Amino acid sequence: MISAKKVSKSVSLQGAHFTILQPTDLQIAAGSSCAVVGPSGSGKSTLLALLAGLDSPSSGSVSLNEVDITALSEEARARFRREQVGFVFQNFQLMPTLTALENVALPLELQGQKTARKTAREWLTKIGLDHRQQHLPAQLSGGEQQRVAVARAFVTRPAILFADEPTGSLDGPNGDQVLELMFDLNNDQQTTILLVTHDARVADRCDRQLSLVDGQLE
């Protein structure tokens, strides 16, 4: 479950004060999926960053599965993400130095799991990329990279998945393939999904849609 209470984000730039996200209340039930839509610059990614604990809010609090992550230190938040959270990013954000297999195994290795490689291999087979295990991200197509990123997000069976424009860098067929994969896994694992997108087709796949305009939920 994701819960935000009066969470807001403001920044100061060259003496001027900007509010990127107005105080926002939000509740997303466990196992459900929610899409945050809105035009570019509306504050979608900021909201995602705050909810996922990647950034600290200027005010308010965020709880994930009853844990107030805003009260945690950065290192403690990192530990929490390691155990409970998965991510899919628009630009895939695979580690360029690691192979597809190593990228998928990375979250498990961060958790200290001894069978990381074996599990990662099973996941690559599951997403149809077992023949690409030893390839570096630069040697994979965009669609393949995002599938690896999805596998990396689900491999630890996270309670919550945050996705930032997961199909934003993909063409129609590849985007559809990745979405299918994400929502299939969501069904299997009962993961709570929060994704931000400006693609109505993606938002339509979610149980719930929230619209964000000028930093305010409508």
Next chain:
Amino acid sequence: MKLALHLARRELAYSRRTFTALFLAITIGVAALTAITSFAERIELAMAARSGELLGGDLRVSSRRDLQPFIDALPANLVPDATVLEMPSMASTGDRLQLVEVKVVGGSYPLLGELLIKGQGSQKQPEAGSVWVDASLMTQLQLEVGDSIELGFSQLTVAGVIEHEPDRVAGAFSMGPRVILARADLTATRLLQPGSRFRTRLLYTGSASEIAAVERQLDRMLPEGAQLENAREGLETTREMTRQASRYLRLTAFAGLLLAMVAVFLSVSGLMEQRVTAVATLKALGASSRLVLQSYLLLLVLTALIAGGVGVAAGMSMQNLLPRLLGDLLPTDLPAPGNQAIWQGMVVAAAITLLSALPPLWRLVRTPPVRVLRSATPPPASLLGKLSQAVAGIITATLLLVWLAQDLTLGLQAMAALLLLWLLFALVGQASLFLLHRVTGGLGLVWRQAITGLIRHRTHTLFALAALATGVLALLAPSLVQQDLLRQWMVKVPSNSPNHFLIGIQPDQVTSVEERLAQLGASQFSAQPMIRARLVSIDGLAAKDLVLTERRARRMADRENNLSWRRSPEPHNPILEGQWWSPDTGRQEISVEQEWAELLGATLGSHLVFEVSGDQVEGVVTSIRRVDWERLTTNFFVIFSPGALDEAPTSYVTAFRTEPDQGDELRQALVSEFPNLTVIDMREMLAAMQSIISRLASAVQFMGALTLLAGCAVLLAVVVAERGRVSQEAALLRALGASKQQINTIFTLRFGLLGLVAALSGIVAAVASGGLLATRMLQIAYQPSVALLVATLIISALLVTLVGRTGSRRALTASPLTLFRENS
């Protein structure tokens, strides 16, 4: 830790080029430093271990005068254990003749160390009537052991060949091969005459307390001009000389090291910049800052240690090469280097890597995870932030240099000099980029792209430019000065001027020697009186109390002067101030050379007092002359009016000219008739000087070449750091339809222009600093060779183009799609 190691290993495999640049930079910097440090250490060790041996004993009194009267007056407990007298002379056999350095040994010579004679082992002194000689003299005179040679008025048997002489510091600085003679045979040779040039040494050995007691007593009664040195303090002069020489070499090594630091900083900064998103991703996935720090620290420390090890090994090999380049300018048996240079090299490798890499690494480690999202663009570093980083870098580098130099002033001076130099290079670079941009604006796409690439990342370009220019400067400056030094020694013997000197002519030999010279076809000779003297005072102020800022002036005040006297002025010595004396002047008048007067503060009317063989001679300066030292003839700083020096022990000296093909015959005839004379063939002396200069220069050039390599390492670091941007550019151009040839031309032009600007800047700096060195310090005419400058320009530009193109090879060969993917 396992994961950290895994990430580090993967990073290494992925960023091979970055780590290659890093590795090369550290290796070159450490190699340069290790070579110099360990070479200097060997010289220091030799000085420390053999200072007694090199000194000739535990205590030494040295003088340029005959100390026999002093010895005769000494109480029994102060009589030296051994004596040494060294002087140039002529050795001959049959029709062969050679200028030699005679060493007359007496007492229990050698006191310390071993005098080794080939096939006879350790020996003390040659038996009466015999000599030991250098192997080179055996060849030159075609001698065999048992043959006779003539030395002065004596005929002596060559009883052996010298294998090792314990107190010989630097063989190449002598006037000729060594001949060792026993003191008992000296009188018969009649080589010791009034006015002869020689050095005397009285040597003592004993326990520390005995030596201290002798030193105390001798110190009180030391004759004027004599020096007292003990082995404990070492050979101050030799040490000072070594220190001076190693100072320049160290500066080039420091330049190499600082360039290595710059290269490490650029490589690591570039890598860290590329890894911001990856680290943000890692952190978003739950990795701790510690894991990031651990993995990169592991990688950097391992690289530093391996590169440091390779650098130390390379440096140790190079320091073996330096003594070979310097040949016999050094003691032949240098001790093996200790471990200091090894651990110092390793510490320096780790220090330069970590000090340069930590700031960018720290910034990377602190990357917030939110940076993984597209909206989070990294904030540009503030000017204050950049400035404080630069100041911190400079302070750290200065501390490192001070520690390495073990000398606060030298460390600070080196840092200040290098910073100033780089600032100048950066300014020149900036101006050149501006000009190139303006000039090439209308020249079409290829030129425009080539220049834009240099301007777009201006800081990197200026770093590379300054580094390469430093390398060119370090390599070229000594070569320019060397050429001029060599040329200077060549032009000093014009084809129609005297080419020999004849010294040691006794007053009663003057007429017959001049007659003989005329008969033998020599020309341009004129025997001049020469009297050895020491300056006592100028206008009542003792020589030792004169306030002299220039070192050269102090040397002039302290050393033995050669005085002369004349009736009439020399035509080539124009009078600048005052008047030459009338032939029948009743006063004791003095004419001094212009520079001597300026350096020592003597003016018209100054009252000068000299000491000649214990007596004081005085006079008043009535004229100041200009002397053309370029003329190879007998010239004197101080000339007295007739009569003043009548009582002083006098010898005569003359220059003379003979046709080159008659030189041997003439010298042979002169020496057989007047065995006490010494004939110096200027061509041989000049050849010896040229050989010394060439050898010193090659050692310095060797270090300069290392600095240029370090400059190339910086260039490689820049190229690798910019690889991403360059690939993107190449991919974009290719995607837009640029041909491979066009891309190739763009990159060749870009690096070629960078090389040209860097080489030009380095060349201008080398010409300027060489000029300063030549005119201010060496006081020689300065004419940089245009051919050398052009060759340097072309070779440097080619080298930079080659290194630059090699570093960005992938951008030139890979497909646009691959490049886009790699950089997406």
